[in-house]
Amino acid sequence: MAAAPNPQLIHTRDLTKSYQVGDNLIKALAGVSVDIAQGEFTAVMGPSGSGKSTFMNMLGCLDRPTSGEYVLGSRRVSDLAGDELAEVRNSSIGFVFQTFNLLARTAAVENVELPLVYAGVPSAERRLRALEMLARVGLADRADHHPGQLSGGQQQRVAIARALVTRPLLILADEPTGALDSRTSLEIMALLQELNRGGMTVVMVTHEPDVARFARRILRFRDGHLVKDKRNKELADAIALLNAEPVPA
Amino acid sequence: MSVLGLLRVAMRALAVNKLRSLLTMLGIIIGVAAVIVMIAVGAGAQARVEEQIRSLGSNLLLILSGTTTSGGVRMGFGSNQTISEDDAAAIPREIPETMAAPALRGTAQLIWGNLNWSTVIFGVTPEYIDVRQWEIAAGRMFDAADMAGATKVCLVGQTVARQLFGGANPLGQVIRVRRVPFTVIGVLESKGQSMMGTDQDDLLLMPISTARKRVLGASNLAKQRSVGTIWVKVADGYDMKAAEEQVRALLRQRHRLQPGQDDDFSLRNLEEVAATQEASSRVLALLLAAVASVSLVVGGIGIMNIMLVSVTERTREIGLRMAVGARTRDILGQFLVEAVTLSLLGGLVGIAIGIGTAVGIAEIAGWRIVLSPESVMLAVAFAFAIGVFFGFYPARKAALLNPVEALRFE
Numbered sequence: 058m059a060a061a062p063n064p065q066l067i068h069t070r071d072l073t074k075s076y077q078v079g080d081n082l083i084k085a086l087a088g089v090s091v092d093i094a095q096g097e098f099t100a101v102m103g104p105s106g107s108g109k110s111t112f113m114n115m116l117g118c119l120d121r122p123t124s125g126e127y128v129l130g131s132r133r134v135s136d137l138a139g140d141e142l143a144e145v146r147n148s149s150i151g152f153v154f155q156t157f158n159l160l161a162r163t164a165a166v167e168n169v170e171l172p173l174v175y176a177g178v179p180s181a182e183r184r185l186r187a188l189e190m191l192a193r194v195g196l197a198d199r200a201d202h203h204p205g206q207l208s209g210g211q212q213q214r215v216a217i218a219r220a221l222v223t224r225p226l227l228i229l230a231d232e233p234t235g236a237l238d239s240r241t242s243l244e245i246m247a248l249l250q251e252l253n254r255g256g257m258t259v260v261m262v263t264h265e266p267d268v269a270r271f272a273r274r275i276l277r278f279r280d281g282h283l284v285k286d287k288r289n290k291e292l293a294d295a296i297a298l299l300n301a302e303p304v305p306a
Numbered sequence: 307m308s309v310l311g312l313l314r315v316a317m318r319a320l321a322v323n324k325l326r327s328l329l330t331m332l333g334i335i336i337g338v339a340a341v342i343v344m345i346a347v348g349a350g351a352q353a354r355v356e357e358q359i360r361s362l363g364s365n366l367l368l369i370l371s372g373t374t375t376s377g378g379v380r381m382g383f384g385s386n387q388t389i390s391e392d393d394a395a396a397i398p399r400e401i402p403e404t405m406a407a408p409a410l411r412g413t414a415q416l417i418w419g420n421l422n423w424s425t426v427i428f429g430v431t432p433e434y435i436d437v438r439q440w441e442i443a444a445g446r447m448f449d450a451a452d453m454a455g456a457t458k459v460c461l462v463g464q465t466v467a468r469q470l471f472g473g474a475n476p477l478g479q480v481i482r483v484r485r486v487p488f489t490v491i492g493v494l495e496s497k498g499q500s501m502m503g504t505d506q507d508d509l510l511l512m513p514i515s516t517a518r519k520r521v522l523g524a525s526n527l528a529k530q531r532s533v534g535t536i537w538v539k540v541a542d543g544y545d546m547k548a549a550e551e552q553v554r555a556l557l558r559q560r561h562r563l564q565p566g567q568d569d570d571f572s573l574r575n576l577e578e579v580a581a582t583q584e585a586s587s588r589v590l591a592l593l594l595a596a597v598a599s600v601s602l603v604v605g606g607i608g609i610m611n612i613m614l615v616s617v618t619e620r621t622r623e624i625g626l627r628m629a630v631g632a633r634t635r636d637i638l639g640q641f642l643v644e645a646v647t648l649s650l651l652g653g654l655v656g657i658a659i660g661i662g663t664a665v666g667i668a669e670i671a672g673w674r675i676v677l678s679p680e681s682v683m684l685a686v687a688f689a690f691a692i693g694v695f696f697g698f699y700p701a702r703k704a705a706l707l708n709p710v711e712a713l714r715f716e
Contacts, residue, residue, distance in 0.1 A: 114710050117629070119628075119629060119709045119710045119713070120708075120709075120710050139633075139634060140633040140634055140635075143628065143631050143632060143633045143634075144631065144633070146628075146629060146630065146631050147630060147631020148631070152629045152630065154626075154713070158622060158625075158626040158629075158713070160623060160626070162318065162322060163318070171627070171630055172630040172631050174311060175627075175630060175631035175632050175633070175636060176631060219630070223631075
């Protein structure tokens, strides 16, 4: 493992995904080859139907490619299925969703613990690590609150803490600010940027250029193809923007 | 995830929809309660019948005197004294596996001091207590010498002892039976109520010879040796049916009855009577078993239905759990434990209600019930099996969801 055969954290070659819909074969992904290095902050953009969501599902090991190769870290995951994929998701990937997907009527700390439950971590250690992660996202004092008692921004922070708690290889964020107002969105982007500065690899799906500008690299998808892969020359700093904004009364 | 962890998750999920959970459990509650009541009542009836057979004396045949017809009016059994002490003596002689005890029956007023009590008098032979399985609480049974001398001795049942003597010791006391003085030489153990609810302890035993000569004689002068009943005890292990037929054949021969002619006596196998009673209680138990099984199955279907609804409602939760690493067996376990928790909780409530109902039946209807730990365990096992059986399909459905579609589910 130490001498990984590929220096890239994510390595895909000719990744395809097709669905049979009636008589038509729909190619949601038509051969995507991309490498993402450890520590990158990448935004995946494209209109709906462009294949960006399918690509994210592949990266997240939620779905299996029809053909092609996907290596995550040092592991060839494109051949895995079922419970092996579940194990990869559990140990290597942290998900952040648009709608947070927190368990209702369940304390924030227990939500954060959830991946560790499936990892088989003993409960005392689970609690400790979950509290640590809540502190990391600035919610140490909200550990016992249920999602219903938290604001949208706070809920997304809980979700980020949950994504981080297993010390994953990468964070996959699917429209993480889609359900948040602009200031809260800035806060969440600041948090993701901060994590990225700490070395965390982040891949984020968004259709908003306003959000994508915080990523260092932008991938554009269209009709199942990766059509553009560029450095973000106008990289924005969310913390600086936050500090420049007037604080709401 | 540990079973304890799954249980906590299940309890929380069920607590979200308390009323729904309760309604879902209702079928199981009713089913399990019915199982508990069924077993309690069934076992109670069984115990009662067994006890009655015991109190009657087991392996017993009862021979009653035949009927008489007077001007076209048929009288009941015993109206014609067709059986005799000689018949009784012949039975064990011809059929060595039996013991016979003739009994002469009458009623009389007993007087002791200024107290009196009316009771049933049996003139019997010493074998009677062995045949009827009476135990002697105090004193002794009369013997052959008493029989030969027609001595004026008697044994009293517990009810007579209590009513006539109060707290005093009856042994050695002289009582008057139809103005004839008798010495009490023994007191019988209690037998309690008979199958028909009569008090079996309200009786007095005396030698049959004495009874015939001194107390009941007047009405029996015509037939010097005749008796109303003969009890026949058949040895353990000997076929009751065979014994019955042998006794019947012997009596027919002794009474010189032609083939085709009706018996001039009535022969009853008392175990059959008891068995009939037991059978009727079994029918009741079977009926309850049917109700219970229908209710358990309906309850199980209810659980399956609600679990399917629950799986659909929580599709996103399932998707999320899968995304963060839940394996197929984790999701399967979660929903299976939830279904089993539902059915086991229902089972526990059902056990409580069942025991309450059984006790209520015992109080109100006066039925005998027997509550056994086995029935409770059976009910728990049933509830568990129902939960697993009917919970499996919804749980499997949840476990096989595609995580991508589950997360996208609205």
